[in-house]
Amino acid sequence: xxxxxxxxxxxxxxxxxxxxxxxxxxxxVLREQLGLTGTxxxxxxxxxxxxxxxxxxxxxxxxxxxxxxxxxxxxxTIEGLSPPGQLHPLQRAFIDCxxxxxxxxTPGILLSAVALLRKNPHPSExxxxxxxxxxxxxxxxxLNIIKAIQKVSQSx
Amino acid sequence: xxCEDYVAASTIEEALATLxxxxxxxxxxxxxxxxxxxxxxxxxxxxxxLVDITRIPGLxxxxxxGPQITVGAATTFTHLSSSPQIQHxxxxxxxxxxxxxxxQIRNVGTLAGNVVNAxxxxxxxxxxxxxxxxxxxxxxxxxxxxxxxxxxxSPGVSRVDPTSEMITALRFRAHGPxxxxxxxxxxxxxxxxxxxxxxxxxxxxxxxxxxxREVRIALGPxxxxxxxxxQAEAVLxxxxxxxxxxTEAIETVVRESKPRSSLLRAGKEYRQELIRTLTRQAIxxxxxxxxxx
Numbered sequence: 001x002x003x004x005x006x007x008x009x010x011x012x013x014x015x016x017x018x019x020x021x022x023x024x025x026x027x028x029v030l031r032e033q034l035g036l037t038g039t040x041x042x043x044x045x046x047x048x049x050x051x052x053x054x055x056x057x058x059x060x061x062x063x064x065x066x067x068x069x070x071x072x073x074x075x076x077t078i079e080g081l082s083p084p085g086q087l088h089p090l091q092r093a094f095i096d097c098x099x100x101x102x103x104x105x106t107p108g109i110l111l112s113a114v115a116l117l118r119k120n121p122h123p124s125e126x127x128x129x130x131x132x133x134x135x136x137x138x139x140x141x142x143l144n145i146i147k148a149i150q151k152v153s154q155s156x
Numbered sequence: 157x158x159c160e161d162y163v164a165a166s167t168i169e170e171a172l173a174t175l176x177x178x179x180x181x182x183x184x185x186x187x188x189x190x191x192x193x194x195x196x197x198x199x200x201x202x203x204x205x206l207v208d209i210t211r212i213p214g215l216x217x218x219x220x221x222g223p224q225i226t227v228g229a230a231t232t233f234t235h236l237s238s239s240p241q242i243q244h245x246x247x248x249x250x251x252x253x254x255x256x257x258x259x260q261i262r263n264v265g266t267l268a269g270n271v272v273n274a275x276x277x278x279x280x281x282x283x284x285x286x287x288x289x290x291x292x293x294x295x296x297x298x299x300x301x302x303x304x305x306x307x308x309x310s311p312g313v314s315r316v317d318p319t320s321e322m323i324t325a326l327r328f329r330a331h332g333p334x335x336x337x338x339x340x341x342x343x344x345x346x347x348x349x350x351x352x353x354x355x356x357x358x359x360x361x362x363x364x365x366x367x368x369r370e371v372r373i374a375l376g377p378x379x380x381x382x383x384x385x386x387q388a389e390a391v392l393x394x395x396x397x398x399x400x401x402x403t404e405a406i407e408t409v410v411r412e413s414k415p416r417s418s419l420l421r422a423g424k425e426y427r428q429e430l431i432r433t434l435t436r437q438a439i440x441x442x443x444x445x446x447x448x449x
Contacts, residue, residue: 003160003161005162021157022159022160022161022162023157023158023159023160023161023162023206024157024158025157025158025192028157044193044196045193045196045197046189046192046193046257046258046260046261046348047348049258049260052260058234058263058264059259059260059263060260060263060264061189061260061261061264063196064188064189064192064193064196064264065188065192065264066158066162066185066188066192066206066208068162068164068208069164069208069210071164112259112260115259130259130346130347131259133258133259133345133346133347133348134257134258134259134260134261134347134348135258
């Protein structure tokens with residue numbers, strides 16, 4: 001029998017309370033219960049990074065992360081990156097640098113970049129490459145993504 | 157959906173009691189970066205409940221007490237790779253931790269999970285073998301320290317009974333004067349890539365730093381379980397640091413290890429060449445570090 005448990009977490013700056021199935025992943029709860037479909041599900045085995053969200057500021061693969069593990073923690077998804085109608089500087093830079101094509105990997109890469117720049121506002125190119133090494137993009141070839149992250153780090 | 161039920165244990169005793177009460181249908185989860193994939197793919201069945209140990213107070217700590225380092229079972233690879241203490245006092249482990257998976261995997265994946273999952277090329281396990289580490293195994297009858305090297309039974313199977321036991325901590329000696337270690341790895345890319353070969357080396361030099369008093373060499377995946385090159389270690393022990401003895405030891409490593417041709421990794425001959433190159437680099441870097449202490 002599948003059990004449900006109450007889950008309380010701080011999601012995109014707001015406290016949320018909901019009942020989730022005990023064995024659900026965070027990605028499923030975000031997408032299917034909370035309607036936050038900006039978090040993508042790709043490989044479901046921690047290889048592609050499309051499901052990346054931040055938990056207490058650290059990038060995690062939400063497709064492997066038990067939803068109940070997020071209890072009491074701060075979760076940031078792409079929907080919470082900037083106020084409605086506004087773009088985060090990284091989102092603006094991704095557009096300006098042509099770092100988005102199909103867009104499926106973009107939310108995850110943006111969140112990996114946010115985690116990097118919060119910890120290390122002026123990373124080297126190698127540090128940027130390492131920070132996004134858990135995110136696969138099959139369209140852009142990464143160079144414009146790296147340029148976009150550099151653009152934000154240089155302007156801060 | 158990973159399973160039917162999920163329990164966040166607040167003590168080790170509660171985690172063990174939960175395992176016992178569910179009679180084989182519960183498993184410990186920390187990072188879950190191996191277990192969650194196995195559950196998603198239905199490679200492991202009959203698991204109804206996950207017992208989360210990451211909220212147990214103190215279990216995610218690295219403690220240095222005198223010459224001993226103790227790593228709690230919920231300590232992540234990110235913690236280990238970025239810890240100045242681990243970088244300084246157990247360099248091979250810090251370097252191995254930095255190689256695991258991806259940032260997302262390292263942020264949740266744990267060293268203890270790496271041991272229990274018992275893959276022959278697990279970066280954390282290879283480093284722990286070179287550190288001559290011990291693991292504390294807890295069950296309802298008590299806790300005991302055992303050598304990590306005794307825990308690997310076959311690929312993916314450890315001596316820790318996942319239905320009734322857990323690793324609570326790992327411990328090893330911090331590097332002192334004239335001790336050093338290093339970790340080397342070759343893979344198709346620098347993230348999310350299986351190692352073709354990984355090697356960890358540890359050395360203790362004599363008082364004037366000319367001879368190797370102790371050497372440990374661990375490597376993977378060259379056997380069904382993480383492998384200690386004991387014969388090569390014996391070749392180096394007590395010897396002057398010199399190229400000919402190093403070459404003899406490295407050829408001994410090649411002889412006593414059994415890398416296979418693998419579509420996932422590479423051909424046997426190429427991997428033997430990697431053993432030569434990476435073992436030499438690991439030993440030489442460990443010696444350089446030992447001389448600097």
